[in-house]
Amino acid sequence: MTERETDLQSFLSWFQRGGGRIDTSAMGFCYFSQAEGDRGAVALKDMPEGHVLFTIPRSLTLSTRNSSLPKLLGPRVWKEKRMDKGWAGLILCMMWETAQGLSSKWQEYLETLPTTFETPMFWDGIDLEELKGTYVVDKLGKEEAEKTYNETLLPVVESRPDLFPADSIAVHYTLEQYHVMGSRILSRSFDVERWEGEEGNETEDSEVADTSMGSAMDVDLPTSSSADNPNHEDPENENSDDEEEDEVDVSMVPVADLLNARYGTENAKLFYEPTELKMLTTKPVKAGEQIWNTYGDLPNAKLLRRYGHVDVLELPGGGKGNPGDVVELRADLVVSALPPTIPKSKVQEIIDWYLEEGGDDVLVFEADMELPSQLLTLIRLFLLSPEELKKVQDKGKLPKNKVDAPLLDIVIRALQMRMQEYPTSIEDDETLLTGDLSLKKRNAIFVRLGEKNILRGALQNAEAIRSTLAEQPSDTKDKEKGGNKNKRKTSSDGPASKKSRR
Structure with a gap:
């Protein structure tokens, strides 16, 4: 037994002396590689959903x-x-x-x-x-x-x-x-x-x-x-x-923080009772499988910032990355993409009112690359005539997402400006990943590459909608298109997602 394994066993003995209970017939803890700290839990036998893996007295937290x-x-x-x-x-x-x-x-x-x-x-x-x-x-x-x-x-x-x-x-x-x-x-x-x-x-x-x-x-x-x-x-x-x-x-929470996490793998979760906490399986687990207590399917930017790692999986559309990636577009960048013909005083008035009405100052593009509805709503406000804007403000209700060429022009400019904030291109990053990289650089590349792929897809989506509008007869161009996606909050954590870990 290595020194690390001895330390782990000593810790587990401390946990049990303190009143913690572990089903040692069902689950074992081990190191998966020589990398320091790369430890986790493995199923020792088949388990049904709802199996109690271990119990932690509240007094031990x-x-x-x-x-x-x-x-x-x-x-x-x-x-x-x-x-x-x-x-x-x-x-x-x-x-x-x-x-x-x-x-x-x-x-x-x-x-x-x-x-x-x-x-x-x-x-x-x-x-x-x-x-x-x-x-x-x-x-x-x-x-x-x-x-x-x-x-x-x-x-x-x-x-x-x-x-x-x-x-x-x-x-x-x-x-x-x-x-x-x-x-x-x-x-x-x-x-x-x-x-x-x-x-x-x-x-x-x-x-x-x-x-x-x-x-x-x-x-x-x-x-x-x-x-x-x-x-x-x-x-x-x-x-x-x-x-x-x-x-x-x-x-x-001792022992609970030994479990690892990875996108889409959760099979255990922590539950509470008056005097103790219990880790239960949330689905059947086969012998030999790792036990995962996931904290939500977070994007790589959050995984790296909080835990120092990224998830790299096969993506549905090809390539590798994190299916949960998102990219943020700040409202001030949208303002920078507005036509210079819009007076600054009007811009500031709209921003103030938009925020008071609960609008977000960060717009989020998800992996499906659809145009966030709040982005379209914000831009639409800037394009309203003074009379239309007053009517909207009097009603205290944000306008509908009417998509037209002027709005899409602003979307496209904002996305192009956002893409320019990265010092490398998508092709540069893909080439870099084929070389010998430090862990930090590799992780950083996967973060920015995932974001840029979403931006590129959203840009292509916006350009496709604009082309479709240009080909339509003039009497149909005012119909609403796309962008009715509800914006997801940038906090991917969710109220019942896991600890901040690894």
């Missing part, structure tokens, strides 16, 4: 609720210092529990967590250049995270030398450790719903809302998606500040 640090600091100080907002509190708890060493309940668990990451948060400037054209770098939130560390977390640490000895700060409470703990949460945590019957009322089993950072921020902004990312949180998670404070605990 690591959260601000279970760590003793918030009580030692005091509830008033904890809230005054905003440790109850976002991830700052959990990061501090994880730092503190690590500093306690053997006296921490989670010491053996914490030792199993990664200390290095392949996520862009830890890339240097040269590597980040490979992501130019994607919006991945804008969503890292590194500067805002470091601001929170310096202005929020570090002052708390320095104010209590009885809890945080001065000689431990340079070891356990550094900026580097802050990023490591934040990345552990981003890649491995679950949103564990709190049991409403905690005082003794019985409830039926419910599925855990297990989205990595689950209900924290998921904000898309036109220029910097990380602007409201104060606590090393996932800047794409939209419900953080609006979430009821007591609905969920962002938690590290």
